[in-house]
Amino acid sequence: MSANTPQPIGSSTAAADISQQQATFTAKGANPHLIKTIENFSVRPRWLFVRIETEGGVVGWGEATLEGHTEAVQGSLRDIARRLKGWDAMNIEDIYTYLYRHRFYRGGEVLMSAISGIDIALWDIKGKILGVPVWQLLGGKVRENCPVYGWIGGDRPSDVLEQAKVRKAQGFTRVKMNATESIGWLDSPHALDETVKRLAEVKSIGLDAGLDFHGRVHKPLAKQLVKLLEPHRPLFVEEPLLPGHPNEMKDLYNKTSIPIALGERLFTREDVRPYFELGCIDIIQPDIAHAGGISETKKIATMAEAYDIGVAPHCPLGPVAFAASLQIGFSTPNFVVCEMSWKMHYNVGADLFTYMTNPDVFAVKNGAIDLLMAPGLGVEINEELIRKEAAEASKLEPWINPLFRGDDGSVREW
Template identity: 50%
Template sequence: MNISRVETFLVAPRWLFVRIETESGVVGWGEASLEGHSDAVRTAVEQFAELLVGTDSARIEDHWQVLTKGGFYRGGPVLGSAVSGIDQALWDIKGKSLGVSVYELLGGAVRDRIRMYGWVGGDDPSGIADAVQAQLDVGLTAVKMNASGAMSRSGTVAEIDGVLKRVAAAREVLGPERDVAVDFHGRFTLANARRIAPLLESLHPFFIEEPVVPENSHLIGQLVQATSVPVATGERLYNRQDFLPVFQAGIAIAQPDLSHAGGISEVRRIAAMAEVYDVQLAPHCPLGPIALAACLQVGFATPNFLIQEQSIGIHYNQGAEVLDYVLDKSPLQFVNGNIERLTGPGIGIQIDESAVRAADARGHSWRSPLWRHSDGSLAEW
């Protein structure tokens, strides 16, 4: 089945969908959402479409090789996200054309359900207990929260105490049987992270996420050695080569984003590489339904898969929700804190194309917030 058309849709709250149509009429959907840079990714997808139209959609690996290595300048979040959306859509087409779920094409299911977690904010310490309880009320058994708002370069006593109080408030609601992950969001220096991580140990976080910015990944091993809390990272790493140093440094959990890190094809390989280092997979996904479905397809076929992030009700979602673009919402419903194994062909969900086209007509212009320290210098968001 040759590819006849490649389209992109800029949809609220901050996502970019990719639609690939074949000459036989089979349509595949992917998600190339790169938060704050959707217009740049859209242009990259349009350029890649010049290489795709008229070619065989079934040659997924060959397309991946051409799109990632065919240009002299390669890699990074923009090109990686464009490739990711295209790759997801091609897997969706392949599964639909054969009448099977993508995980069947990846070797078949190794589990029947995937544990999910939800977001509870944390930038603002107020209302954490209520936010955690709300996630428990919809059936989840794990949450993730930001450790802090803007963080000074050398944490004050008040800032450090605030981190501990936030996590303690969540732990009080969760009790000993449920989990809270703590996202440092790259806002901490290594020194701050090394100071705070041991103080959190008595609260037993599920994991600490992105304790340093990705360009300082060469330092992450120093934090791993300073705490017993599992360390996670990876949402801003884009290929196997990026992940190798953090695997060697001893992280416990890898968090590639299927909309940034080469789609289903590359994240499947990252997962296999992680297994060599006894690292679990927990893909980053505060995004839309297509990215979530793609993550689940990988998860159902991946032995070292731990848990899945999702953004239903996340504080970033303004103007649209994850399920707004899905015709049948039942496959993405939570059951005892899990999503049951998807059974539909391709990525396993049906996209409401009319809703997507209407949303694209409105578009969005989401940008990352800009934060500054009290002295006026730039602060990590």
């Protein structure tokens, strides 16, 4: 090991020295919490799990899913695995700081998703070692359950009323659906009529509904659509404009009383800062598998509270990301609701409970999920099935998002 190799806190820069913290951790001089292995597993439907094992045999699970970019994240994870072997898994903040700050290039969806998978697994390990759920490590609980919502309508929304009835029977009180199908930059105003109709249908059976514009709707139509929706009082509108337009979002914000939510394509406190400072959103939606894991998501949530902004984690993902998001919810005063991917339209070949051995912990009761009590993340993962599925999935093409084109052949926002 060279003298310039990054070391955990407590190490000198001399190549021959070993961290005093690590060398004297136990009577025998061995630290059971050192990172032994880091593996990743790509599985159906489109998820990327991370497994970290310590020298003492404690296993933590993380999720680094980045829909449509699996191979890029796997490349980053291989690099991280090489760098972190031998580091103390208990020093989460030190590891996060190194991974984010030390490597000069930082941020972006690929690097942050890789960091997220590592970070979530480290919190799982720490909770298991200390024998407490992660929410205890984040300051303790502030609520007994977390409200959740399920999806209806699919990528091209249809049959929403029947699907809403099913969700209501499953215990949900809130749902979300895509606001529009593929839509032009300046489309016919009649293209918005079905959106209003669908919202009215869902609300007619007593459910609240959020509408995901998905960044598909550009400014000329977005301001029309929020005005049309306002009498029907959606729970929120999500990504009514593409990220990167905070000033335009502020203009839209000033035109409507509907709560505005966004954040799945913002990955750090630096990314969300302009939206907070402009006062142009009501709800921030960090995705724990993209936004630096539990460490950064909790910091974004705390920052949001200072601006009276609610936190609603984006999570159309697997059980590990969902459990991690709930840990944030249980310990965060300004948490409002969490997305849940159970029986979501993207879940082809596997669903939220497929890789779990304790799916009962995610039971939806009166629109919410009760406090997770087991140490760590609170989910038990079927490792044998994941390894088997990853071997099969490696023979398949990775998931990619649909391609939307207009009548003229031009690419539209998905």
